[in-house]
Amino acid sequence: MSNSNQSNKSAEKSSAVTSTVVNKAGESLLNDTNNAAPTKDSNTTSDFSKLQQEVVSTSKTEADTVISEDRAAKQKIIAEAKAQAQQEDNLSQIDEPAQEATKSTAEAPKQEASDNTNQTQKQSGDKPANQSPADKSKTNKESSMSDNSKTSNLPRRVAILGGNRIPFARSNGPYADASNIDMLSAALNGLVERYELQGERVGEVVAGAVLKLSRDLNLTRESALNTALDPQTPAYDVSQACGTGLQATFAASNKIALGIIDSAITGGVDTTSDAPIAVGDGLRKALIKLGAARNNKQRLSALTSINPKELIDAPQNGEPRTGLSMGDHQAITALEWNISREAQDELAVKSHQNLARAYEEGFFDDLITPYKGLTRDNNLRPDSSLEKLATLKPVFGKRNANPTMTAANSTPLTDGASCVLLGTDEWAEAHGLKPLAYIVHQETAAVDFIGKNGPKEGLLMAPAYAVPRMLARAGLTLQDFDFYEIHEAFASQVLSTLAAWEDETFCKERLGLDAPLGSIDRSKLNVNGSSLAAGHPFAATGGRILATAAKLLDQKGSGRALISICAAGxxxxxxxLEK
Incomplete structure (x- = not known):
């Protein structure tokens, strides 16, 4: 209730009380006069009559005077309240453009100072190129953004502000004794240290793993607690096979866009060195029974129930619906699209050459935290050549007439972790960071690889469907990009996808398009290497690709990057991404 309304009500109450007191006093005096004993003295009678008239006249006059004064007071209060409200409205209208002008004036020197600071940091190599001194008065721990900033102008732009990962390592190598929590914690700690997020309550941390032990039940939260982030930062797991890292980013970026949170850290981790060991179902149940036994008799019963065959029979490492491994599935697709061994080997060699060059140029200096003695991905082969790759024997599709997929043009089992930092423009400014790129469109697709409702599609061909949908929604063509970051699960998978987009029949019958999507400029494909060279720790690949693409766009100054990752199932x- 406003102050003017409260004043009006008080005045009305006071007036009513005052009027009542005056009127009753007059009536009481009149009653006393009328009830006075009569006298025979005529003069006395006359005096009483005059007195009665005077009392009546006086009481009414006094009452009318009080009421009149009270009404005037109320009218004055109402007039003053209206004038004050009008004055506040006028001031509010004047302040809005003034605030905008002040903001614009202040931003210019801030941007100039930020640019100068960024240049100095880039030369020193101590901090990421997009980091400048943070304005501590604006951090989300000390002051939250206004409700208007979170609810107006939705959806908000979501910026990639930085990334970090540990070097990827071949399975059963340097990281053989490291757990998922160990590696994800290392990647997160590197990010927190690089961007000075100690004590920061980030909106949320979202990550996941494909291969998880029971101790990894709350993987992301446990890893976040191992960092210097504020322990009140919430964290949770997501999982979508090899798309986990990218899908985790979508989950958090959508919340940022909707104004629910202002910042997030996303990523993924996987290790095949510390993977769960699968056993036969009978042995599994016997071991559970043994663990629940309360006496020796029950323990003996559990042990004698174990069938020796269960020690041998273990679930197959393949797609549950088909029993085929991912590599054998892709070998079928490679045959369908007539992908040659030579083309696959060429793509693999190019990946190694590009990654090696990027390391030499220092591209990954502010994207990688050394871990357990590694400073580079140990799957990288800078001296890789077509002649060397030609000597390798096929490892997938061996039953095919002409198998083409080898260990070199397929990704090896790998251990590693990665993460990226996301935020709004306002959050970035408050923390002295410059956006590298923005996430502007996303699409997830699935294909019928089991022939449930028609012809079977290749297991890893879903990106061939997702990209055209996304392009249509964005109003873009396949050629409208400066960089193409396509996950190299297998060289033949990348080449099959590119061939499908060039194929008129596929684009018309499978995608419902009037014409093929066309070809891409291969010189823009995976320009700093990809999974064939770096390795592929399933859930960690998304974070690696996001950070790489964002930095490429930032270095260029503007442009677009297309990211594509195939996944199991x-x-x-x-x-x-756009800059």
């Missing part, structure tokens, strides 16, 4: 995750 016939799924694909894609997105578009």
């Amino acid at each position: 016939g799924q694909g995750v894609t997105c578009i």
